[in-house]
Amino acid sequence: MSYFNYKENELYCEDLALRELAEEFGTPLYVYSKNQILENYRTADAAFGEASHLICYALKANSNLPILKLLAQEGAGAEVVSRGELYLARKAGFPPEKITYAGAGKRDDEIEYALKESILSLNIESWEELSVVSEIAQRLGVTASIAIRINPDIDAESHPYISTGRRINKFGIDRDRVLDAYRLARQLPNLKILGIHAHVGSQITTVKPFAEAAHLLAEFAQELKAEGIDLTHIDIGGGVGVDYHRAIMHEQLPTEAVPNNVPATTVEVVHAILPILQPTGCTIIFEPGRAIVAEAGVLVSKVLFKKQTGKKKFVVVDAGMNDLIRPSLYHAYHQIVPVSLRTAETEAVDIVGPICETGDFFAVDRTIPVVTRGDYVAIATVGAYGFCATSNYNGRPRPAEILVNGEKCRVIRERETLEDLL
């Protein structure tokens, strides 16, 4: 169910009108639905049924502390990729035994911090890292719990920038050498081998790459068993895609750009991998980020100007690529809808920000209901990889973030001020 709906042509997040939130807190403004996040997490968790599993929410998607606390209270684990994310995860209350740490480039101080925190698993991404973790663990007099990340060489069929599981990508150890990496790990001191890890990519819209990865991991677990290495967990990574075209529905919204294919859901993905992974007897770790938070957030922005140049009509809004970089970086599609639907008349426009870059756009040649100066628009499905990838580019303070729960809301991050630019 969606928690962003029109009521009498006014767009609401749960029981609060976005127009009123924009007037009270200013724009650009990130607004999140608490109940959408909870529902997404609980649905993914329930899909595992009785199977031994741990959902490690990928903090990189959205690491706002109250949102993290919400998920930690639900019993989720955390997937982190830096010292900063590990710090946030611990502050939010994720227990160390539910935290995994991936990343091709961990600094020594980051490895040391993770070892001192006794996290569930350091996911090792190279031969050199294996030796360095062993050395640091010896120096600290601790045992490092590890998994090795395998590069499965599977095509996630998503944007090349977020496809991580091909041999040409920097992540993990090649599948034909990973067995040797485990043999080395067994010999190195102060390492405890717990698992195996793969992450194929992000915004994956079919179950196929997950099923392929699951088969590969299950086969590997068998091979390792034959070598006397018994794994306790198999980490299938994250990457479940979301529907960027059907977030907000209303009969007045143009539908011609909406493709027919609907992305596979977390439930479908979990149901595809369970029969493959469950027979291994290992705990299944799943690291969704986007699928938990993306559809729970919108970015509300105000129309500053409309202008016509040459053959193009532009709607200039007060959010820029510094506030949401996905359209500029990946040509990502986000639905953009008027917060107050006043007319059924539509027009084709480019929706752009105020930044001094031609790449500062949210939509190109997009047909939307006519909006005019002073109107608010909502850019949908920005709860993941939205605020967390903001910057101060062009001297722009970052937007505020609001969490809505029914008829109540609270500011979960204050809008930055000019002083924050100093």
Ligand code: LLP
């Ligand atoms: N686990 C690992 C090891 C990852 O690298 C990632 C994402 C995830 C889990 C979570 O993936 P998700 O379930 O959110 O797809 N900025 C890009 C996405 C980058 C994803 C990087 N890794 C975007 O805006 O689409």
